[in-house]
Amino acid sequence: MPDTPENPPIDTAAPASASTRDRIIDAFAELLGENGERAATLDAVAAAAGVSKGGLLYHFGSKEALIEGVLERLATLVERDVAAIRSSPSGPVAHLIRTSMATGSALDKALVATSRLAQASNSTARDALRAANDAWYGIVLESTGDPVLSRAIMLISDGLAYGSAFLPGSSTPETAELSASDIDDLVDLITEVTAQRAGH
Amino acid sequence: MPDTPENPPIDTAAPASASTRDRIIDAFAELLGENGERAATLDAVAAAAGVSKGGLLYHFGSKEALIEGVLERLATLVERDVAAIRSSPSGPVAHLIRTSMATGSALDKALVATSRLAQASNSTARDALRAANDAWYGIVLESTGDPVLSRAIMLISDGLAYGSAFLPGSSTPETAELSASDIDDLVDLITEVTAQRAGH
DNA sequence: GTCTATAACTTGATAGAC
DNA sequence: GTCTATCAAGTTATAGAC
Numbered sequence: 001m002p003d004t005p006e007n008p009p010i011d012t013a014a015p016a017s018a019s020t021r022d023r024i025i026d027a028f029a030e031l032l033g034e035n036g037e038r039a040a041t042l043d044a045v046a047a048a049a050g051v052s053k054g055g056l057l058y059h060f061g062s063k064e065a066l067i068e069g070v071l072e073r074l075a076t077l078v079e080r081d082v083a084a085i086r087s088s089p090s091g092p093v094a095h096l097i098r099t100s101m102a103t104g105s106a107l108d109k110a111l112v113a114t115s116r117l118a119q120a121s122n123s124t125a126r127d128a129l130r131a132a133n134d135a136w137y138g139i140v141l142e143s144t145g146d147p148v149l150s151r152a153i154m155l156i157s158d159g160l161a162y163g164s165a166f167l168p169g170s171s172t173p174e175t176a177e178l179s180a181s182d183i184d185d186l187v188d189l190i191t192e193v194t195a196q197r198a199g200h
Numbered sequence: 201m202p203d204t205p206e207n208p209p210i211d212t213a214a215p216a217s218a219s220t221r222d223r224i225i226d227a228f229a230e231l232l233g234e235n236g237e238r239a240a241t242l243d244a245v246a247a248a249a250g251v252s253k254g255g256l257l258y259h260f261g262s263k264e265a266l267i268e269g270v271l272e273r274l275a276t277l278v279e280r281d282v283a284a285i286r287s288s289p290s291g292p293v294a295h296l297i298r299t300s301m302a303t304g305s306a307l308d309k310a311l312v313a314t315s316r317l318a319q320a321s322n323s324t325a326r327d328a329l330r331a332a333n334d335a336w337y338g339i340v341l342e343s344t345g346d347p348v349l350s351r352a353i354m355l356i357s358d359g360l361a362y363g364s365a366f367l368p369g370s371s372t373p374e375t376a377e378l379s380a381s382d383i384d385d386l387v388d389l390i391t392e393v394t395a396q397r398a399g400h
Numbered sequence: 401g402t403c404t405a406t407a408a409c410t411t412g413a414t415a416g417a418c
Numbered sequence: 419g420t421c422t423a424t425c426a427a428g429t430t431a432t433a434g435a436c
Contacts (some may be wrong), residue, residue: 020401036320037238041429055402057431119316119366120236129367148385151378155359155386156352162362163355166319167329178351185348186355193393220419242412253412255420263412 021059024049025069029113032070033165037120042066067117071128074110078132081107085139092143093153093194094187096136100160101178112165133158146197153190221259224249225269229313232270233365237320242266267317271328274310278332281307285339292343293353293394294387296336300360301378312365333358346397353390 018026027048031040042063046056060066081099088095102108111132117125133154141150160178178186218226227248231240242263246256260266281299288295302308311332317325333354341350360378378386 034321037236038320042431043429051401052403053430054404054432058401058403061431063430115366116319119319120238121234126367133367148382148389151382152356152386152389155363156355157359158362159355159358162358166315167326167333182348182351186352189348189352189393193389196396241410243410251419252421254414254422257413258419258421261413 028066029070029109032116033112037116070113074114077107077110082135092139096157097187100157101164144194228266229270229309232313232316237316270313274314277307277310282335292339296357297387300357301364344394
């Protein structure tokens with residue numbers, strides 16, 4: 001999912017010269033993802049976003065408001081992603097698997113950040129993650145028509161996301177970061193199994 | 201993985217009447233899992249373990265020491281689990297998949313707690329998780345002899361663990377908590393595919 | 401819109417009584 | 419071994435100047 005910045009008015013991923021509001025959300029999401037909830041303090045977020053704490057609190061009156069900001073961004077990005085998956089030329093399943101590993105896209109960041117919030121027992125964040133998962137599962141089921149296989153595919157997607165986001169780098173070459181060709185093999189396997197089961 | 205308390209001297213899962221040390225580790229792991237790293241303060245751990253903060257700090261001189269305690273417990277439990285998987289009558293793969301979902305066992309708790317620590321950018325915790333994953337992957341590869349399939353199986357296992365530990369409960373019936381029969385279907389699917397690929 | 405200063409509270413850790 | 423202070427540092431949030 002390459003970031004394709006087009007129209008500044010509706011931009012929701014703020015890398016460099018975006019509105020202060022978006023830069024703050026970006027900094028918060030990144031800190032959550034990189035260093036966990038404990039490190040994502042207002043002080044740290046303000047510093048990363050290049051504003052003072054007071055400046056930050058002008059835009060987001062509380063930490064709760066900041067969290068809502070991340071959740072809103074996630075919702076927007078998931079909506080876009082669902083559209084992208086649906087219209088993918090390689091097919092929804094292959095597209096989903098290939099984009100499951102966290103690569104630093106705006107969606108990945110929002111997803112990882114939300115995951116951290118969910119693990120800090122924020123139930124709104126949990127709901128947002130489930131909603132995203134439900135949407136993706138729906139597309140896969142629609143595509144394969146096979147509930148068991150669809151679940152397996154979703155679990156593989158979850159596994160890829162978990163491993164890449166939470167266990168980066170590996171101690172042994174055996175389970176080292178999955179390479180592009182590993183993913184190709186995985187997609188081939190899924191494609192084969194899907195075809196076999198479809199042709200009953 | 202049912203807890204089978206036998207010999208108090210070597211016990212590493214402390215539910216009720218264990219040593220204070222073990223009760224403290226238990227409380228810490230549980231708080232980490234239930235409410236996240238931020239909630240797992242010395243104050244909260246002490247209260248949950250039924251001691252004062254001073255009492256806690258007599259057993260673990262610092263928070264770092266507490267973390268090491270959880271990591272040591274995980275290592276012990278993973279070692280036991282690896283032995284259990286290897287000697288499972290239903291076969292290593294089926295056993296692994298069936299025990300991937302977090303059900304509240306001592307191993308699950310230690311695993312989830314360590315995962316939270318890893319996400320708080322504790323590199324020792326990360327290493328411990330990778331070591332566990334490497335051990336499991338080794339068993340699966342040994343069992344199937346098929347690297348691509350083994351990766352897919354590990355990813356499904358990771359996906360099950362992630363979903364059950366981090367996204368408990370579901371908004372729609374479609375992706376509701378996987379039932380026992382769902383897991384059966386999953387195991388059947390994996391068994392079929394394994395047989396097909398083995399018979400080239 | 402952005403800043404500094406500061407209030408109110410929490411956190412990890414120490415000291416010393418029992 | 420366990421407790422009650424107590425401390426310094428950090429955290430969220432407010433007030434008010436610019």
